[in-house]
Structures are given as structure tokens and as C-alpha cells.
Amino acid sequence: MASTRKAKKPEKKRPVVVIGGGPAGMTAAQTAAEHCDNIILFDKNPEPGKKLRSLSSGPLFISENLPDDKLARAFGDKEKFILPALNAFGLEDLSRHLAAMGIKLTPNGSSHLVVVPDVAPDLPTRLGRAAEAAGAVIRKSSKVSDIVFGKNLVTAVVVNSVEYPVSSVIIACGSVASPARGATGDGYQFARKAGHTVTQILPAMVGLETMERYGKSLAESEFPDCKIQVTCDDEPQFSDRGSLKFTSYGIEGDLVFTHSARIIGLLGREDGKQHRVEFHIDMMPDIKKKDLDTWFTQQVANSPKITVGALLRDYIPERLRAVMSKVVRIHSDKPVANLSYLERKLLLMWVKDFHLTIRRPRPFNETRAVLGGVATEEIDPETMRSKKVRNLYFAGEVLDLLGPWGGYNFQMAFSTGYLAGLSAARALVE
Ligand SMILES: Cc1cc2nc3c(=O)[nH]c(=O)nc-3n(C[C@H](O)[C@H](O)[C@H](O)COP(=O)(O)OP(=O)(O)OC[C@H]3O[C@@H](n4cnc5c(N)ncnc54)[C@H](O)[C@@H]3O)c2cc1C
Structure with a gap:
């Protein structure tokens, strides 16, 4: 010295x-x-x-x-x-x-x-x-x-x-x-x-990069209220409810910052194995999965011409509704009444379980x-x-x-x- x-x-x-x-x-x-x-x-x-x-x-x-x-x-x-x-x-x-x-x-x-x-x-x-x-x-x-x-x-x-x-x-x-x-x-x-x-x-309160590259199509979209379940190698680990924000690289926001340290722990490669950590997002947490089909039917009965986009407007951010047309191949403008049985099932599954695979945390310089x-x-x-x-x-x-x-x-x-x-x-x- x-x-x-x-x-x-x-x-x-x-x-x-x-x-x-x-x-x-x-x-x-x-x-x-x-x-x-x-x-x-x-x-x-x-x-x-x-x-x-x-x-x-x-x-x-x-x-x-x-x-x-x-x-x-x-x-x-x-x-x-x-x-x-x-x-x-x-x-x-x-x-x-x-x-x-x-x-x-x-x-x-x-x-x-x-x-x-x-x-x-x-x-x-x-x-x-x-x-x-x-x-x-x-x-x-x-x-x-x-x-x-x-x-x-x-x-x-x-x-x-x-x-x-x-x-x-x-x-x-x-x-x-x-x-x-x-x-x-x-x-x-x-x-x-x-x-x-x-x-x-160890880093904590940091954004997470996802394998799915939705990039610009989702960046800045936010779920003010969704439910997540986190799985590791298909085994449920924990669930929580709160807000989630999409970025050009993946996800951040309340739920991510709260749980990122735990998720980084799950991703850990100490045992030399590759662990698959997934976020399962329930975009309509107030409606139980078993009641969703009935809810859809009621909405169509009330507004027979309602489109998929209009039906989901209050629950799913606009940009994510656009992604929906790529993932489940159902366009937002399609009337709900015209959905086939399979399309309806797919849509119901997607709104209750939109999943993202976590790749890695953002670099240390971004930890909060x-x-x-x-x-x-x-x-x-x-x-x-x-x-x-x-x-x-x-x-x-x-x-x-x-x-x-x-x-x-x-x-x-x-x-x-x-x-x-x-x-x-x-x-x-x-
Ligand atoms: C992007 C970001 C967003 C955040 N948002 C929130 C939030 O909304 N809510 C929340 O609760 N927390 C938030 N945090 C965390 C919060 O900023 C910290 O918990 C808080 O600043 C810690 O305060 P501190 O005084 O202990 O340390 P710091 O705020 O880090 O202050 C340490 C000080 O020590 C000085 N220093 C360091 N080494 C030396 C040295 N050798 N000699 C002299 N001076 C030195 C530094 O210049 C600095 O001024 C956020 C953090 C980040 C990075």
C-alpha cells in the first residue's frame, strides 16, 4: 500500500x-x-x-x-x-x-x-x-x-x-x-x-433472458396482474401473483425481481446438469381453468360477434395478442363464434399457460x-x-x-x- x-x-x-x-x-x-x-x-x-x-x-x-x-x-x-x-x-x-x-x-x-x-x-x-x-x-x-x-x-x-x-x-x-x-x-x-x-x-433482482425470442414484438408490454408458476425440469417449484414486463431480451418487473435470485439458483449448473426452468404464465388468474370455457360461452352469448382480440383485451396486452396469432395461429380479428373446437381448446390452454423458458440472468451490471x-x-x-x-x-x-x-x-x-x-x-x- x-x-x-x-x-x-x-x-x-x-x-x-x-x-x-x-x-x-x-x-x-x-x-x-x-x-x-x-x-x-x-x-x-x-x-x-x-x-x-x-x-x-x-x-x-x-x-x-x-x-x-x-x-x-x-x-x-x-x-x-x-x-x-x-x-x-x-x-x-x-x-x-x-x-x-x-x-x-x-x-x-x-x-x-x-x-x-x-x-x-x-x-x-x-x-x-x-x-x-x-x-x-x-x-x-x-x-x-x-x-x-x-x-x-x-x-x-x-x-x-x-x-x-x-x-x-x-x-x-x-x-x-x-x-x-x-x-x-x-x-x-x-x-x-x-x-x-x-x-x-450472488446477483438478485435482475431481468431474465428467455429462450423464446419475441424481442421487439413484445418489448415494453406489461401484465399488471398475472399468476406464474415456475417449474424446474417439469417439477413445480413455486407460484406467485403480480406484475410482469416483457423486454427485448426476455422478462423483468415485480415478479421477476422478487424471484430472480431463486431462479438463478435453479438454473445453477453446480451438478453439471442442464436444468430447464420455465415460467408458466396464467394471464387470466381470476377465472379458474375449469370455468373458462363457460365464461367464453357466456361472452359469445352476450356479444355474438365479439372477436378474440376484443374478448381478451382486458386481460392480455395488445402486443401479446399479436404474438398469439403466431403461437396458436389464431388471429385477433377472428370472431370467437367462428373458432373451431381445437382452436378454442388451444386458446384456452394458451391464456392459462403461456410459457417461457429461462436462459440466463442479465449481466451483473444490471442487478438491482x-x-x-x-x-x-x-x-x-x-x-x-x-x-x-x-x-x-x-x-x-x-x-x-x-x-x-x-x-x-x-x-x-x-x-x-x-x-x-x-x-x-x-x-x-x-
Ligand atoms: C436500477 C436500480 C433500481 C433500484 N430501485 C430500487 C427501488 O425502487 N426500491 C428499493 O428499495 N431499492 C431499489 N434499488 C436498490 C437501492 O438502490 C439500494 O438498496 C440502496 O441504494 C442501498 O443504499 P446504500 O446507502 O446502502 O448504498 P448505495 O446507495 O450503493 O450508496 C453507497 C455509497 O457509498 C459510496 N462509496 C462506495 N465505496 C466508497 C469508498 N471506498 N469511499 C467513499 N465512498 C464510497 C458510493 O459512492 C455511494 O454513494 C435499486 C437499485 C438499482 C441498481
Whole structure:
């Protein structure tokens, strides 16, 4: 490692240093600054929160309108670990915290809460301003390249070859998901140096390429509500209901991001075998398969001239109805009454079981989150403090914590950031 100099003017009192200016780091810095002096946040980019800034094209899913214990349950076997952070800073606290910056959480036609697209790009700036207003100093373009340890304590961080003495450090520098957006796994390096375990990192919340090449004919079509059953080598694995979006390469959207880690696991070639993973899509989930034929008959009785396209308009996106004419060779304009027995059977089968074969996940650079990170067993859930190094804390996505798609990961980053900031400040003033 290159030699380092001491900071020219050591602070009167050693600062609490936060590494990373994403939602976790900014919240940690603001909270700590509200409880004690001398907080410095280092972010390696000219504008902190690069990931947040890059997510400006649509609404940002920030949380879900559920009580803390239900939010915690969605983290599966990490429920007990995340609950104290959610109790300390749950959805209501987050809503108030953002409202104080002029940011409103709005329902997105469901229980998910979003920041609308015209405000979302400004979120990192407002988080930064709030942290500064509380008294934190934000140092931009300041990459922490190393952490110095002595006698089982963090003693300093190294930034641009300068060694800054610290009273404690909060590691909030994200994961390796979508590395072009800022976080590149530095937090894992620091954690390992502190003696922490970093569990295996696997892509999660990522689009899936399909064998079927519908490409442009389906791209951007969306099922707001469909049911899927996923099979592996024809064996049913799990089913779920939600939204699905077609892209030029395959599929993404709610259901895909929620289950992609599991599907990647099924595709795994560890046993050397090729596994065939299929999505079976039920495009009309509210009508049972056994009742569909009767439903068709009733519709024709009500509108004898109704075409196949008009009949399916409310259930199947327009572009997919066009694909239908290729797959089942029934044109949208054909009157339902003119369908042959075989055509009708085929159509019924297709709407209840449109299947796609998964080829592979999209590249790592497109992952929205990862499975794995700093092992939570080695962190105290009541404070976010390391069980190995007394003045070291962790917050946000650097941890081995992954919630479902739809705002859970932002909520987790804010909640763990708050708890880490509060605990570091309390330890300092005690
Ligand atoms: C395309 C996309 C869409 C997403 N949409 C959603 C969504 O709608 N809802 C949701 O809940 N989650 C979403 N996520 C996930 C969400 O962005 C993350 O969970 C969240 O940003 C994690 O916050 P964090 O503060 O832990 O880390 P980050 O936001 O990654 O911030 C880490 C910060 O640390 C800085 N840093 C890294 N290394 C160093 C270093 N050595 N020195 C100094 N600074 C450093 C980085 O510059 C960065 O500013 C999405 C992710 C992607 C990629």
C-alpha cells in the first residue's frame, strides 16, 4: 500500500466517520450529527448517492405501507436482525424524515410507497442538505481506500493518501450491485480486514433472458396482474401473483425481481446438469381453468360477434395478442363464434399457460441488489455495531440483508443508517 500522511490539522475531538453517501450513509451522518459534534461523511464520487441519482427515470419504491413487524417478516430469516432497526426508525419515522425535506411518499396504486419521478432525482441532494444542516461535513470525491486498526479498534481511515484519526467508523458503502452506479464492494474489503465474514455474493433482482425470442414484438408490454408458476425440469417449484414486463431480451418487473435470485439458483449448473426452468404464465388468474370455457360461452352469448382480440383485451396486452396469432395461429380479428373446437381448446390452454423458458440472468451490471454481504450474525442488531471491533458500525446494502422488491431495501438502508448513526453518537457521548 502507498505511504500515507497524517491529516495536517487533527480535529480537536476525533470525528465519527461515515463511509458512503447513499441513503444509509446520509441518514447515519444526519442522525449522528443531531446527537453529537464532529461527523464527517466521505463519498468517493463528486456527487454522493450516485446510485440514487441514476434511478431517475421512474418512481422510486421507498417502502411498503405495513407495520414494522410485517416489514421485518419480509426479510425472511433476517426478520429478527432487522426488527430493532425498523422499531427505531420504521415507515412512519421515514415518512416524517422525508417530509421534513419536502419529499412525500405516495401510494403507487397498491400498498407500495414511492417518491414520484419528478422529485426522485433530487432525493440525494436533499438527503445531503439535511445531513449538512444537522452539522455533518460531507467530503466529496473522497474515496476511503483503507481502514487502520489498532488494539481491536478502528484508529483511522485513509482518504486520498491522508490518514484521518477517527473515534468510530460507520461503513455504509453499499454492495456490488450495478457497480457502474457507485458501490463497488469496498465495504466488503474493509469488513474482511476487521475480521468479518462476507457471505457469498450472488446477483438478485435482475431481468431474465428467455429462450423464446419475441424481442421487439413484445418489448415494453406489461401484465399488471398475472399468476406464474415456475417449474424446474417439469417439477413445480413455486407460484406467485403480480406484475410482469416483457423486454427485448426476455422478462423483468415485480415478479421477476422478487424471484430472480431463486431462479438463478435453479438454473445453477453446480451438478453439471442442464436444468430447464420455465415460467408458466396464467394471464387470466381470476377465472379458474375449469370455468373458462363457460365464461367464453357466456361472452359469445352476450356479444355474438365479439372477436378474440376484443374478448381478451382486458386481460392480455395488445402486443401479446399479436404474438398469439403466431403461437396458436389464431388471429385477433377472428370472431370467437367462428373458432373451431381445437382452436378454442388451444386458446384456452394458451391464456392459462403461456410459457417461457429461462436462459440466463442479465449481466451483473444490471442487478438491482445482491444476495450476500457482511454476515449479520457478527453485528449487534440493537446498535448495528460490529461484534468484533468496538467502534465499527455497518449500515445499508453492505450487509447480508435483502428484502423483497418494492421498497424494502431503501427502507432497510434508511433504518439501519439511522440506528448506526444514533448508536455511534451515543457511544461517543457516553
Ligand atoms: C436500477 C436500480 C433500481 C433500484 N430501485 C430500487 C427501488 O425502487 N426500491 C428499493 O428499495 N431499492 C431499489 N434499488 C436498490 C437501492 O438502490 C439500494 O438498496 C440502496 O441504494 C442501498 O443504499 P446504500 O446507502 O446502502 O448504498 P448505495 O446507495 O450503493 O450508496 C453507497 C455509497 O457509498 C459510496 N462509496 C462506495 N465505496 C466508497 C469508498 N471506498 N469511499 C467513499 N465512498 C464510497 C458510493 O459512492 C455511494 O454513494 C435499486 C437499485 C438499482 C441498481
